[in-house]
Amino acid sequence: xxxxxxxxxxxxxxxxxxxxxxxxxxxxxxxxxxxxxxxxxxxxxxxxxxxxxxxxxxxxxxxxxxxxxxxxxxxxxxxxxxxxxxxxxxxxxxxxxxxxxxxxxxxxxxxxxxxxxxxxxxxxxxxxxxxxxxxxxxxxxxxxxxxxxxxxxxxxxxxxxxxxxxxxxxxxxxxxxxxxxxxxxxxxxxxxxxxxxxxxxxxxxxxxxxxxxxxxxxxxxxxxxxxxxxxxxxxxxxxxxxxxxxxxxxxxxxxxxxxxxxxxxxxxxxxxxxxxxxxxxxxxxxxxxxxxxxxxxxxxxxxxxxxxxxxxxxxxxxxxxxxxxxxxxxxxxxxxxxxxxxxxxxxxxxxxxxxxxxxxxxxxxxxxxxxxxxxxxxxxxxxxxxxxxxxxxxxxxxxxxxxxxxxxxxxxxxxxxxxxxxxxxxxxxxxxxx
Ligand code: HSE
Numbered sequence: 001x002x003x004x005x006x007x008x009x010x011x012x013x014x015x016x017x018x019x020x021x022x023x024x025x026x027x028x029x030x031x032x033x034x035x036x037x038x039x040x041x042x043x044x045x046x047x048x049x050x051x052x053x054x055x056x057x058x059x060x061x062x063x064x065x066x067x068x069x070x071x072x073x074x075x076x077x078x079x080x081x082x083x084x085x086x087x088x089x090x091x092x093x094x095x096x097x098x099x100x101x102x103x104x105x106x107x108x109x110x111x112x113x114x115x116x117x118x119x120x121x122x123x124x125x126x127x128x129x130x131x132x133x134x135x136x137x138x139x140x141x142x143x144x145x146x147x148x149x150x151x152x153x154x155x156x157x158x159x160x161x162x163x164x165x166x167x168x169x170x171x172x173x174x175x176x177x178x179x180x181x182x183x184x185x186x187x188x189x190x191x192x193x194x195x196x197x198x199x200x201x202x203x204x205x206x207x208x209x210x211x212x213x214x215x216x217x218x219x220x221x222x223x224x225x226x227x228x229x230x231x232x233x234x235x236x237x238x239x240x241x242x243x244x245x246x247x248x249x250x251x252x253x254x255x256x257x258x259x260x261x262x263x264x265x266x267x268x269x270x271x272x273x274x275x276x277x278x279x280x281x282x283x284x285x286x287x288x289x290x291x292x293x294x295x296x297x298x299x300x301x302x303x304x305x306x307x308x309x310x311x312x313x314x315x316x317x318x319x320x321x322x323x324x325x326x327x328x329x330x331x332x333x334x335x336x337x338x339x340x341x342x343x344x345x346x347x348x349x350x351x352x353x354x355x356x357x358x359x360x361x362x363x364x365x366x367x368x369x370x371x372x373x374x375x376x377x378x379x380x381x382x383x384x385x386x387x388x389x390x391x392x393x394x395x396x397x398x399x400x401x402x403x404x405x406x407x408x409x410x411x412x413x414x415x416x417x418x419x420x421x422x423x424x425x426x427x428x429x430x431x432x433x434x
Pocket of ligand 1: 131133158159160161162196201300301
C-alpha cells in the first residue's frame with residue numbers, strides 16, 4: 001500500500017490527539033484513502049514527559065528542522081500555536097514544497113496574506129479546518145458545500161471557554177470569578193484566559209471565516225472586540241427575566257458593500273437555537289441567499305474533536321497528492337485576483353436594540369435623569385426593571401431595554417449618564433441580537 005508521510009510539530013493536547021487518532025483509526029483511514037498516513041517524525045521541545053500514549057522514541061526530536069527539511073515528509077502539521085516560531089516553521093515547510101496543516105487561528109488571523117501567498121508560489125496546500133470550531137466542518141462548508149451560495153452573515157459561538165463560563169454562571173448561579181477558577185482547575189480554561197474571555201480568540205476565528213466567506217483580507221484591528229469579564233450574575237438574571245440568554249457572539253455581516261464584524265456579549269432570545277448552545281459547545285450560523293439559515297453545532301475544542309479535524313485535512317491533502325491534483329481549491333476560497341478589501345463599518349455606525357444595566361443611588365429623580373439623557377439622544381425605552389442587588393452592595397440596579405437605536409447615540413448618552421453623581425459604576429451595555 002502507498003503511504004503519505006507526515007511530520008508533526010507540537011506534541012501538546014491536539015498533537016497527542018492526532019497521534020491517538022492515527023493509532024486508533026489508522027486502518028479505517030487507509031481503507032478510505034487507499035494509502036496509509038505514516039507519522040514519521042514528531043518535534044517538540046519536551047520529548048521526555050509521559051503523554052499517556054505509546055510513541056516509538058526514534059520518531060521524536062527536539063529539533064523542528066528535522067521535520068521541516070526531511071525530504072520524505074509530504075505534509076507538516078503545525079500544532080504549537082501562537083505567532084512565532086509557528087509562522088517561521090510554516091513558511092519554511094512551504095518553501096520546502098511541503099503541504100501544511102495547522103490549527104493556528106491566531107497566526108492565520110494575522111498572517112494569512114503572507115502564508116497564502118507562499119502556498120500559491122510553491123504550489124502547496126494548506127489545511128486549517130481545526131482553526132475554527134474544532135470538529136465542526138465550518139471551513140469545509142464555506143469553501144466547498146456553500147461554494148454556490150452568497151454568504152450574507154456568520155454568527156457564532158466560537159469560544160468554548162467563554163460559553164462554558166456563561167452557561168455555568170446561568171445554570172448554577174455562580175459568579176464569573178468562581179466559574180473561571182473552576183474551569184481552569186478542570187483544564188477547560190488556560191492559566192492565562194485573556195484570549196478566551198476577552199473575545200480575542202473569537203475575533204481571530206471570525207477573521208478567518210470572514211476572509212473565506214466574503215473573499216476579503218481582514219485587519220484584526222478593524223474588529224470591535226468586547227469580552228465577557230464584566231458580565232455579572234445580575235445581568236444574566238435580568239436577561240433571563242426578559243426572555244434572553246447572554247452569549248459571547250462573533251458576528252460578521254456583509255450587506256454587499258460594507259462588512260459589520262464584531263465580537264461581544266449578546267442577548268439572544270431563548271427561543272433561538274444559538275441561545276440553547278451551552279457548555280463548551282460551539283455553534284456557527286450561516287445565512288445566505290439560497291438556503292437561508294444553516295447552523296452547525298459541535299465540539300469546538302479538545303484533543304480528539306480538534307485532532308479529527310486536523311487528520312481530515314491531512315487525508316484531504318493526501319487525496320490530492322495521490323491523484324496528482326494541485327491548486328484544486330484556493331486556500332482563501334476565492335481566486336487570488338478576486339480577493340478585494342471590503343470596508344468595515346465602525347461599531348458606532350451600527351443600529352440595534354440594547355440592554356443597559358445601570359448601578360444607581362436609590363433616590364427620587366434618578367430614573368428621570370437617565371431617561372432624559374436617553375430621550376435627548378433619540379433612544380426610546382422598551383422596558384425598565386429595578387432590582388435590588390443580590391450581593392446587598394451599594395446602590396440598586398436599573399435595567400432598560402431600548403428600542404432600535406444608533407450605537408453612536410447610545411455611546412454618547414452613556415458617556416453623559418456615567419458622569420452623573422447618581423451613577424455608582426460604569427454602565428454595562430449588551431447588544432441584543434434578534
Ligand atoms: N480556547 C478555545 C476555546 C479552543 O475555548 O474555544 C481552541 O480554539
